[in-house]
Every structure is written in structure tokens, then in C-alpha cells.
Amino acid sequence: MTRLELEMEDQMSPNPKEMDVHLVVEFGNVRFDYTACATAASLFMQECRNYRYPKHLAVVHDDPRRYPRMPNERLYLEH
Template sequence: MKIGIPREIKNPEYRVAITPARAYQLISPGHEVFVEFGTCRGSSCDGADYLRSGATMAAQISARYPRRLEPDMDSQMSPHPEEADVHLAVQLGHVRLDFTACVTAALLFIQDCRDRCYPKHLAVIPDDSRRYPRLPNERLYLEP
């Protein structure tokens, strides 16, 4: 899986989305981590820390990984409102990511991950999924 870490664009904001130690934990099982230049500006880490962790520095993450496919759509709107939403948990090393997804997208996402040899890192959990962000690029799993 490719994971992009963009720099913070709010002013004055100096936090980083992921530390070099967490990047290493994601890279160890085989994921690729890309960190945008300028991510560490004003924080206690620097780009060399990310390079030592195995991450790749990138000129611009936001252009390579757009945040929305359709800018006028609400990011919390289901692409299949007639289907129930489920809570999808993804475990990447020691990092757990929780998402909301429609049933079809969740099942196709799980199948895609299992085909790529990540069978034990996914779970559909029967609880209130509304408190989690939607699965990024959920619509891509629904296209033929």
C-alpha cells in the first residue's frame, strides 16, 4: 500500500501527521511511505529522520493524491446511500485505521487486500460507523 504524508498547510501549524518512528512501523511490513518536502518545517524532526526510517521524500503529495474525486460532493456521503454503512478496521503494523464504508466497497476492499496477502489485517465491526471518516477513494472500489 502507498501512503502519502502531506505537509501541513495551515499557518502557523507545526505538527506532523506521522512521526518517523510510525513511518518505520508502516514500512517494515512492506508498505511505501511518501513524505512531502517541508513536512518537518517547525517541528522537532527533520527530513533525514524520515529517510532513515525508509520513507521516500516527495516534491508534492497533494497533487499526486487528491483529497476528493468530486470536489462538490460531501466527503461523508455514501456513494450507495441505499446500502448500509459498516465500520472497517485496517491494522498496519502497530497502527489501526478505522473507516466507514458502504457494504459493497468494504467487501471489495477486503477482497483486494486479501488478494495482496494481507488477510489478517482487516475487520468489519458491527458498531456505529458514523463516527469514522469514509474509506478514502471508496468510489474506486465500486467501479467496474
């Protein structure tokens, strides 16, 4: 695969039939903004609340397309 093809694949939803959301995660003074499909975002949030203690964790209702996809998003769909 070419570099462009890999970059395009990274921006594709692992669940294209589902709506993408803007996920905000803050640990200390560091904020992360990601795009994720709704199911992966929900499962990630549940795991964070069970095992980690983020300062802030939310789904924001705006256009998620301007953010990078959540790293390892597919793993949350394979539970």
C-alpha cells in the same frame, strides 16, 4: 464549491441505498477505522487479502458514523 460543501460531500456514501459498515484495517502497529458502504468494504477486503497482508482486517458491528469515510471508496464500486 465551498470548503463546507466539499467536506459534506466527503461524508456522503457513494451508495446511499446500502448500509454503511465500520471497517478496521491494521498494518503493523497502525490501525485505521473507516466508514464504508458494505459493497466497497467487501471489495476492499478481497483486494487486501489478494495483494496486501494486513495484520488485521474486519468489519466491526457498531455505529460506523463516527469514523471518516474510507478514502477512494467510490473506486471500489467502479470495478
